[in-house]
Amino acid sequence: MKKKDVLIIGSGLAGLACSLELLEAGRGVQILEAKDHLGGRTSSWIEDGMEVESGLHRVLGIYQAFPAFLKKAGLEIDELVSWGDEVEIRLPDRGHRGVFGLSPLHRPLKTVYSFLGNNLFLNPLDKLRLSRFFRAGLKDHRRRPGYLDSLAVSEYAKKWQVGEEVLFHFLTPLSAGIFFLPPEKFSAFAFFSLLEPVFSRFMRNRVGAFVGGMTDVLADPVAQAIRRKGGRILTGLKVEKLLLDKDGRMAGISAGKKEIRAGQVVLAVDLGSAQRLVRRSFGSHSWFKPMLELPTMPAATLQLELFGPALKNDRPTFGPGTALSSFAEQSRTTFKDAWGRLSAILSPPDRFLNQAPNRIFQEFYQDAQRLDLKVVNNIKEYRAILHPEEFYSLSPGNQSLRPSQTTPIEGLVLAGDYTAQEFLTTMEGAVISGERAAAAILGKD
Ligand SMILES: Cc1cc2nc3c(=O)[nH]c(=O)nc-3n(C[C@H](O)[C@H](O)[C@H](O)COP(=O)(O)OP(=O)(O)OC[C@H]3O[C@@H](n4cnc5c(N)ncnc54)[C@H](O)[C@@H]3O)c2cc1C
Numbered sequence: 001m002k003k004k005d006v007l008i009i010g011s012g013l014a015g016l017a018c019s020l021e022l023l024e025a026g027r028g029v030q031i032l033e034a035k036d037h038l039g040g041r042t043s044s045w046i047e048d049g050m051e052v053e054s055g056l057h058r059v060l061g062i063y064q065a066f067p068a069f070l071k072k073a074g075l076e077i078d079e080l081v082s083w084g085d086e087v088e089i090r091l092p093d094r095g096h097r098g099v100f101g102l103s104p105l106h107r108p109l110k111t112v113y114s115f116l117g118n119n120l121f122l123n124p125l126d127k128l129r130l131s132r133f134f135r136a137g138l139k140d141h142r143r144r145p146g147y148l149d150s151l152a153v154s155e156y157a158k159k160w161q162v163g164e165e166v167l168f169h170f171l172t173p174l175s176a177g178i179f180f181l182p183p184e185k186f187s188a189f190a191f192f193s194l195l196e197p198v199f200s201r202f203m204r205n206r207v208g209a210f211v212g213g214m215t216d217v218l219a220d221p222v223a224q225a226i227r228r229k230g231g232r233i234l235t236g237l238k239v240e241k242l243l244l245d246k247d248g249r250m251a252g253i254s255a256g257k258k259e260i261r262a263g264q265v266v267l268a269v270d271l272g273s274a275q276r277l278v279r280r281s282f283g284s285h286s287w288f289k290p291m292l293e294l295p296t297m298p299a300a301t302l303q304l305e306l307f308g309p310a311l312k313n314d315r316p317t318f319g320p321g322t323a324l325s326s327f328a329e330q331s332r333t334t335f336k337d338a339w340g341r342l343s344a345i346l347s348p349p350d351r352f353l354n355q356a357p358n359r360i361f362q363e364f365y366q367d368a369q370r371l372d373l374k375v376v377n378n379i380k381e382y383r384a385i386l387h388p389e390e391f392y393s394l395s396p397g398n399q400s401l402r403p404s405q406t407t408p409i410e411g412l413v414l415a416g417d418y419t420a421q422e423f424l425t426t427m428e429g430a431v432i433s434g435e436r437a438a439a440a441i442l443g444k445d
Pocket of ligand 1: 009011012013014015027032034037038039040041042053054055057058059103237238239268269270271274277299301307345358387390415416417425426427428429430
């Protein structure tokens with residue numbers, strides 16, 4: 001490596017975004033990735049003969065950093081994403097279904113109607129209480145973030161007289177469906193952090209599916225742009241330790257018998273991996289204590305190849321009261337070659353982590369039938385893809401434990417969705433963290 005080159009550990013969106021920024025500023029970069037494929041939690045690969053992805057992903061129209069990052073790599077978001085304008089909440093055992101329009105710009109009537117209508121789902125009094133709850137939450141998010149982070153969504157909802165039914169029909173799908181946590185465990189601050197841009201960028205609301213496997217359409221093309229600009233990428237190399245020189249400055253990394261010397265390192269890995277590396281390298285340093293206490297949370301997904309579509313439409317659907325907290329039929333978008341393709345995020349994820357795939361499948365299968373999905377005699381094969389500790393936990397009390405990108409160790413910068421930025425554990429958040437890490441290296445704010 002050249003003297004001024006920056007070593008980036010991790011090829012998720014945080015590492016890729018950081019690399020692009022540094023290259024644009026004329027710096028050299030080398031990315032090290034532990035896996036054989038690029039993209040981290042936005043990746044796709046072949047698992048025992050079946051194409052899988054890290055899990056069901058949707059791009060939100062309110063994202064700004066993510067499309068701008070793509071542009072820097074020469075990609076257009078509208079070519080990567082097939083936009084949809086609706087989400088569905090489906091109650092089990094032939095309960096009600098609510099379809100909600102999301103796009104005031106592209107589906108204005110449906111959007112307005114879905115909130116004025118859907119009265120079987122939410123009656124007018126429920127809607128009034130919900131709107132008071134949302135107004136208060138957005139205000140507290142601005143004025144009293146610490147207070148909001150001390151409460152779970154369910155506790156805050158009770159303060160605003162939101163009833164149990166609304167909690168189950170509406171807030172559970174939103175919290176468990178989007179971030180795998182039920183409202184009793186979901187920080188009200190994190191919840192309103194997600195909603196704030198939905199309201200403040202209201203006209204931009206849309207929801208989009210990738211038009212192919214995420215490594216194919218996203219990570220690999222970005223990596224090509226990085227290589228074109230002179231960046232280097234090494235896969236299959238797991239960093240084991242961060243090395244310091246005798247004055248406590250970054251000196252490089254070690255991976256097995258290999259050592260790479262670098263005075264500037266961006267640690268752009270997921271939270272669980274970052275904690276292990278920090279603990280092993282300089283765990284007693286007091287600055288890292290909060291970050292080492294930041295709890296991780298798991299995610300569990302099941303992905304199925306089908307003989308025919310399980311649903312008529314590909315729209316994000318939430319199944320409160322079942323193991324399928326969110327799911328979608330992807331054969332019209334991401335997996336166009338498949339006859340049918342269902343992807344589900346399972347809840348609560350902890351329960352599935354140590355289960356054999358066939359046990360996970362059995363639970364999925366029962367609940368899929370309760371949700372009226374076409375699964376009987378329709379399943380070709382399935383894979384369970386689990387994420388034991390990649391996410392930081394969105395439970396109350398964790399916001400203040402998230403570290404900044406800058407660290408007191410000279411030459412070491414952090415990136416990754418768990419580091420401090422306002423877009424939680426999302427693609428947008430990961431990109432923002434990577435760009436802030438680059439700014440820290442370049443000495444900009
Ligand atoms: C099932 C699921 C559904 C999701 N749905 C959405 C969604 O709908 N919308 C949305 O916006 N976001 C979604 N996300 C979140 C989004 O994918 C993440 O927030 C984002 O991709 C995180 O990027 P990152 O760069 O911070 O971390 P990661 O993508 O985790 O990247 C870290 C990289 O570091 C590598 N690494 C780790 N340790 C080492 C080591 N020691 N040496 C070398 N390399 C190492 C890893 O292999 C990985 O490639 C979802 C995530 C999952 C898993």
